[in-house]
Amino acid sequence: MQATEKDQYVEFGIEAEQYAIRIHDIHEIIKMQEITQIPSVKPYVKGVINLRGKIVPVLSLRKLFGMEEAPAEKSTRIVVVNHLEDTVGIIVDRVNKVATFSDIQPPPDRVGGIDGNFFVGIGLTAGGLVGILRLDEVLLHE
Amino acid sequence: MLNEYKEVFLEELEEQLQLMDEFILKLEREGGSDDAVQSLFRAAHTLKGSSAAMGYEEMKQLTHRMEHLLDRVRAKKTAVTPELIDLLFRSLDNLKLLKNGIVDSDAPRADISDNVKALEAFERRAEEAATSAAAERDAGWTRPVLSLSDRLKVKEQKEKGHRVYWLSVGIAPECVIQGARAYVIQTMLSEWGEVLLASPEYESLEEGYTESLTLTYLYAGTQEADEIREKVQGLADVADVKAEPVDTAETEMAAVPQAADKPTMEDPQSAAKSKSQTIRVSVDRLDHLMNLVGELVIDQTRIQQVERTQRRRFQDPSVSELGHISDHLSRIIGDLQESVMKARMLPIEQLFNRFPRMIRDLSRELGKELELTMEGQDTELDRTLIEEIADPLIHLIRNAVDHGLESPGIREQRGKPRKGSLAIRAAHEDNQVVIYVEDDGAGIDPVKIKASAADKGIISAEEAETLSDREAIHLIFRPGFSTAQRVSDVSGRGVGMDIVRSHIEKLNGLIDIETRLGEGTSFKIKLPLTLAIIVGLLVKVNGQTLIIPMSNIAEIVRVTRGDIQNMQGQPVVMIRHQVIPVVSIHDRFRSENRREEKSQIPLVIVGSAEKRLALVVDDLIGNQEIVIKSLGAYIGKVEGIAGATILGDGSVALILEIASLFHRNVGQ
Numbered sequence: 001m002q003a004t005e006k007d008q009y010v011e012f013g014i015e016a017e018q019y020a021i022r023i024h025d026i027h028e029i030i031k032m033q034e035i036t037q038i039p040s041v042k043p044y045v046k047g048v049i050n051l052r053g054k055i056v057p058v059l060s061l062r063k064l065f066g067m068e069e070a071p072a073e074k075s076t077r078i079v080v081v082n083h084l085e086d087t088v089g090i091i092v093d094r095v096n097k098v099a100t101f102s103d104i105q106p107p108p109d110r111v112g113g114i115d116g117n118f119f120v121g122i123g124l125t126a127g128g129l130v131g132i133l134r135l136d137e138v139l140l141h142e
Numbered sequence: 143m144l145n146e147y148k149e150v151f152l153e154e155l156e157e158q159l160q161l162m163d164e165f166i167l168k169l170e171r172e173g174g175s176d177d178a179v180q181s182l183f184r185a186a187h188t189l190k191g192s193s194a195a196m197g198y199e200e201m202k203q204l205t206h207r208m209e210h211l212l213d214r215v216r217a218k219k220t221a222v223t224p225e226l227i228d229l230l231f232r233s234l235d236n237l238k239l240l241k242n243g244i245v246d247s248d249a250p251r252a253d254i255s256d257n258v259k260a261l262e263a264f265e266r267r268a269e270e271a272a273t274s275a276a277a278e279r280d281a282g283w284t285r286p287v288l289s290l291s292d293r294l295k296v297k298e299q300k301e302k303g304h305r306v307y308w309l310s311v312g313i314a315p316e317c318v319i320q321g322a323r324a325y326v327i328q329t330m331l332s333e334w335g336e337v338l339l340a341s342p343e344y345e346s347l348e349e350g351y352t353e354s355l356t357l358t359y360l361y362a363g364t365q366e367a368d369e370i371r372e373k374v375q376g377l378a379d380v381a382d383v384k385a386e387p388v389d390t391a392e393t394e395m396a397a398v399p400q401a402a403d404k405p406t407m408e409d410p411q412s413a414a415k416s417k418s419q420t421i422r423v424s425v426d427r428l429d430h431l432m433n434l435v436g437e438l439v440i441d442q443t444r445i446q447q448v449e450r451t452q453r454r455r456f457q458d459p460s461v462s463e464l465g466h467i468s469d470h471l472s473r474i475i476g477d478l479q480e481s482v483m484k485a486r487m488l489p490i491e492q493l494f495n496r497f498p499r500m501i502r503d504l505s506r507e508l509g510k511e512l513e514l515t516m517e518g519q520d521t522e523l524d525r526t527l528i529e530e531i532a533d534p535l536i537h538l539i540r541n542a543v544d545h546g547l548e549s550p551g552i553r554e555q556r557g558k559p560r561k562g563s564l565a566i567r568a569a570h571e572d573n574q575v576v577i578y579v580e581d582d583g584a585g586i587d588p589v590k591i592k593a594s595a596a597d598k599g600i601i602s603a604e605e606a607e608t609l610s611d612r613e614a615i616h617l618i619f620r621p622g623f624s625t626a627q628r629v630s631d632v633s634g635r636g637v638g639m640d641i642v643r644s645h646i647e648k649l650n651g652l653i654d655i656e657t658r659l660g661e662g663t664s665f666k667i668k669l670p671l672t673l674a675i676i677v678g679l680l681v682k683v684n685g686q687t688l689i690i691p692m693s694n695i696a697e698i699v700r701v702t703r704g705d706i707q708n709m710q711g712q713p714v715v716m717i718r719h720q721v722i723p724v725v726s727i728h729d730r731f732r733s734e735n736r737r738e739e740k741s742q743i744p745l746v747i748v749g750s751a752e753k754r755l756a757l758v759v760d761d762l763i764g765n766q767e768i769v770i771k772s773l774g775a776y777i778g779k780v781e782g783i784a785g786a787t788i789l790g791d792g793s794v795a796l797i798l799e800i801a802s803l804f805h806r807n808v809g810q
Contacts, residue, residue, distance in 0.1 A: 036795065038779060040730070040782075048786060050788045053437050055773060087774075108275050
């Protein structure tokens with residue numbers, strides 16, 4: 001997945017930080033749903049939801065990034081992405097907008113306490129810095 | 143495109159190989175049955191054509207040789223002998239290997255060169271035998287194999303006090319009207335006595351002409367050997383005559399055990415008719431259809447739920463109308479589901495048909511004599527299940543023949559009939575399929591099993607002491623167990639029963655053993671009808687709804703806390719004199735809202751293969767038809783979870799994998 005300036009991204013937030021996923025990879029964005037927990041899976045995998053008859057796993061970006069879990073708010077969304085053969089939901093605090101980046105920098109080793117491997121790059125916007133997620137790493141983190 | 147052709151070719155191949163199997167067995171059973179030879183010839187011919195078209199050179203060569211040889215048999219130029227049968231079986235086995243090679247390029251390659259040579263050599267020998275009458279005169283002659291009915295005839299004649307001879311009549315080479323000559327000879331013989339069998343028959347001679355022709359008859363009459371020889375010698379164009387009394391070995395009743403004879407073959411015309419009314423549908427399409435029906439079933443349950451909520455809230459006629467529509471819809475969906483399920487079902491005959499041949503080979507190899515009976519071949523089940531249950535059944539049958547049934551000598555000593563009996567039965571039993579494999583052999587000796595298990599370190603000597611007979615017998619399902627004294631090719635490197643168990647576990651089935659020492663053993667396998675839609679019991683554990691497949695449930699009981707006792711640190715419960723371990727999965731499904739302890743605890747007695755456990759649940763909700771959905775590749779296989787389904791309220795519920803509870807329990 002190459003991050004280029006031409007691509008459109010969906011920008012979303014967790015706590016005060018902003019992140020983005022290429023719009024091309026996004027299947028849809030839905031409101032928070034009841035999640036069925038599954039025992040003995042990776043801790044950041046929260047469980048599964050019913051997405052119009054399809055069973056879709058959901059993971060918590062907060063947990064993955066080592067932040068405190070927070071109860072679902074009105075603004076909480078599940079960003080459903082297509083990755084390889086899988087459809088996976090990612091829980092975020094809020095979805096901001098569709099964005100493009102005039103400049104994308106390679107990620108440093110650590111981005112605000114988070115492993116730099118989770119990012120393909122850091123996008124620059126008028127509003128500040130946005131971490132562009134590397135889905136391969138986010139979804140398949142061991 | 144090529145793949146599509148390949149699929150069609152493989153389907154045809156499978157069909158033709160099955161036919162061959164059936165007809166070679168028939169040929170063996172009935173001797174030179176024209177029908178069987180004809181069908182075999184046709185099958186070989188068909189396969190030769192299609193394998194050549196697909197570019198499978200080796201298969202073409204082999205079927206070509208088979209076709210050639212069968213053509214000779216068809217023309218009665220080559221007699222049906224045990225060697226021929228063996229050779230045909232060997233060729234068939236190689237064809238099967240070639241087929242495996244086509245399906246799976248990793249499969250071991252079949253080397254058919256020896257087989258082709260053997261076919262050629264056989265044909266050459268047969269030709270030599272046919273052309274040199276002299277050779278026959280010296281060393282006897284090739285005689286047709288006697289079918290069961292021929293043997294009966296011989297026996298009858300002998301009982302009447304008649305003498306039965308093999309007559310070999312060589313026709314003089316200068317004779318030009320061989321067919322007519324043969325007709326005259328046979329007519330004369332029929333006047334003097336009775337012709338039980340003629341080979342070749344004169345009808346088949348009318349067109350052909352060979353330089354030297356020898357006719358073989360099975361003749362019964364009152365004459366002495368010399369007398370009949372002289373009589374035949376006196377006929378025109380007869381070059382030489384031999385007469386030999388039929389020896390008893392030839393006429394002994396079926397030395398090789400056979401499946402129950404099917405006296406009425408299907409009328410070929412009606413078979414052709416019913417065939418034209420079916421079409422081939424790829425399994426993928428059926429799977430897709432099944433998935434769609436699954437979606438419908440889920441949505442239907444949801445509509446019902448919505449309708450119930452609406453009814454509680456509103457008093458509007460439109461709500462009751464919604465109820466009617468919903469009821470009607472659910473009836474239609476029920477029918478639809480049943481129809482699609484039926485479309486995926488095949489009679490278990492498909493699988494059973496393989497057994498007679500397998501058992502024939504086995505009993506020969508092991509020197510056992512047995513009678514195979516099969517029942518319920520028309521029992522239908524999902525085609526995936528048929529494929530999956532094949533291996534376990536084959537293992538069970540092999541075990542029964544190898545370990546279960548005693549050799550004929552021992553059976554006689556024990557006052558049992560010389561021939562053992564093996565019964566394979568299938569039937570439907572409340573929405574499940576039950577398959578029995580029963581033998582009247584030695585039975586399983588719990589004492590021997592315990593000793594053997596202790597020897598192999600599967601259990602300790604102290605453990606062996608505490609085991610009941612029933613528990614001891616179940617030790618045969620443990621990995622690494624085998625009581626066979628010697629390791630045979632057939633069954634047993636100590637993997638057989640272990641594999642049987644794991645296969646049945648995988649299918650959510652149960653297996654039970656009934657055995658009586660000296661009287662026999664019966665295995666009972668219980669399977670769900672289909673894998674895609676199952677009936678499940680909904681239960682609550684720590685506030686989470688979980689589903690237990692009905693096929694895993696033996697029974698449901700309610701007990702009080704006091705009924706659960708401790709035995710060696712393990713909670714157990716006594717149910718009808720059986721001690722069953724009690725297992726709780728609450729720690730796996732932890733949630734915030736803990737429930738208060740109730741005085742009555744529902745226990746679901748679940749089983750997997752031969753084992754039983756009592757599962758503690760908080761609440762029983764009820765039965766429901768559920769569509770099994772996978773958790774997807776991302777989550778992958780989760781220990782203890784067989785999949786998930788979507789409930790009426792739209793939420794996802796997990797389906798428990800009962801088999802894994804037992805592994806967990808063993809580990810603890």
